[in-house]
Amino acid sequence: MFKFTVTARDRSARAGIFSTPHGDLITPVFAPVGTQATVKTLTPEHLKDINATLVLSNTYHLYLRPGDELVRGLGGLHTFMQWHRPMLTDSGGFQVFSLAQTRRIDDDGVTFKSHIDGSTHRFTPEKSIAIQENLGADIIMAFDECSDPNDHAYTQLAMERTHRWAERSLKAKTRPDQALFGIVQGGVQADLRAASATFIASLGTPGIAIGGLSVGETKAQMHEVLEVVTPLLPEDKPRYLMGVGTPEDLIQGVARGIDIFDCVLPTRLARHHSAFSPEGRLNLMNAAFARDDRPIDETCDCYTCKTFTRAYIRHLIVAKELLAGTLISIHNLRALISLMEEIRTYIAGGSFEARKNDLLKQWQNNASRIKV
């Protein structure tokens, strides 16, 4: 279980297979995010139709609602949400630091108030692992602290705490059918990132995540961090770049040796009427689309693009019909999954590096991570 086989390489880019209890993950892979045990507005059938394989869900949210014990009682997350392909849960760390009200951190863990009802809770590495064991995803994450990358002094403290918490997470883990990934932190400082990569790699986890990126740093800074970190990671373990997922980020990440990505961007953009396309990101509420009888993307093979016009989707948006969000979510997720399929083909054929700039050009104007 959890064997990772690199099947092809093209410079730093790799294609591979990561075996899990719920099937093989073909990498590089983009994972849709199902924060609350649902990828917003989509059924599992929609996800299968667009060839989604890995789905991420959030420990912080599910712990608060409906509760991890309840999910365990109903057969675990796969059964609860009826997703029978691989799943991943995060540790809850990132959400505690970004969503929770008034949080107090110490070396043992974090006390925080729920963003839902203000009730007080405490996460420690042991608690995060216990919750993730109740949820039962195939890939689980060590509890980590994601700090402001611009606060250099604090970043080192947070990184060191993340290392101790990774050791405690590993020690707390009991289920053999879950792969625990350690998380590299260290902000945007090359020396800290190198130290963190070396330390986390030494733990021998079946995969390694890179956290603390796409949190306000520049694209150039993110690329530099990846160029420092991935050469220090073992070749035979999958590398997961957390929370990153514009088309440009995926291409640039793969080029720097990343295997797994996740991001809320495709579904969040969809709820704001924004669609990925080779013409650049389209705001489908725009009046210019009122009579446009083309699909969002004529080259896309998704249900939305094979079936509906931009004019119809714009009508749904203007009429405040929720189906608009569903249809654009299908397209936006398929766009990224399809991009990953294309990238895998290029890596297998040894042409990824040669085609990288064309790919980046094709997806330009879809790059912004700016919140919509």
Added chain:
Amino acid sequence: MFKFTVTARDRSARAGIFSTPHGDLITPVFAPVGTQATVKTLTPEHLKDINATLVLSNTYHLYLRPGDELVRGLGGLHTFMQWHRPMLTDSGGFQVFSLAQTRRIDDDGVTFKSHIDGSTHRFTPEKSIAIQENLGADIIMAFDECSDPNDHAYTQLAMERTHRWAERSLKAKTRPDQALFGIVQGGVQADLRAASATFIASLGTPGIAIGGLSVGETKAQMHEVLEVVTPLLPEDKPRYLMGVGTPEDLIQGVARGIDIFDCVLPTRLARHHSAFSPEGRLNLMNAAFARDDRPIDETCDCYTCKTFTRAYIRHLIVAKELLAGTLISIHNLRALISLMEEIRTYIAGGSFEARKNDLLKQWQNNASRIKV
């Protein structure tokens, strides 16, 4: 085209086939409502999965947004919303009288202000037919006035106006690929209803609708009206009871010779977390369902019931995830469509009258038309 063949009878109940340019309608049939060219939260694939055949859309809404000319320019309603089975549009009359702000009625038509932006518009029989010809549904409706059933004096005036408007609607109609149905009005007064049924039947339209019911009268009053009207209608034309659709209403309507029904109830209930079930209508937000691992209805064959637990759907509701509305809509619509399939089997086998009371008992506590 538009031939109606009665294939089986059981006292007043009939099973039949109504041929349309988009395929045969097997009756009795329940039509989901897609007010704004979409059955709320569902894709056409979802509708095909639950064996929906006829879908209704609203002339008033589509005229205002996106505009009937725009829909025609994009190939008509079937192509616009990608529903390639039979469709029906209403005349806009009911919405003008119930939704529009400040309306002024005269013998020629109605001037009203849009509920969206307050702009002024005018519907006449000729205008309603022109809009419906632009939309292009298989079945279209004569422009009618639906009045308060408790205002007896006015009801007669409105009925007489409806008759003159039916004649004008027929005269205005030009497309041979659309069936125009006249509408019987007359409130809850037996004499008016009889006069209206006789008059509308005399127009020779390929189908006849019964309007002005489910607008505040009692169930007993509705049954009385049907018992007066349907014996006066030709046997070889389908009868459409407009806007009526609790499980009990369908059973009672079929027993009185109705062939076609439509209602927003299944999807509206779904948005309010309420599901049809043989146990009675379930409010799935109820805490009692938090750990309930049964489907909404163990006897239902819909995707929702074959796939998800009540506990999962309750979680989606509590977490404000829109997928809840989609899943309950699928179930509620399938419940009514499935009930109609069952009724058709009974009529074909000559056992509908014998089983009617058992059916009513099975669906009791799902009867209320009260707005949720």
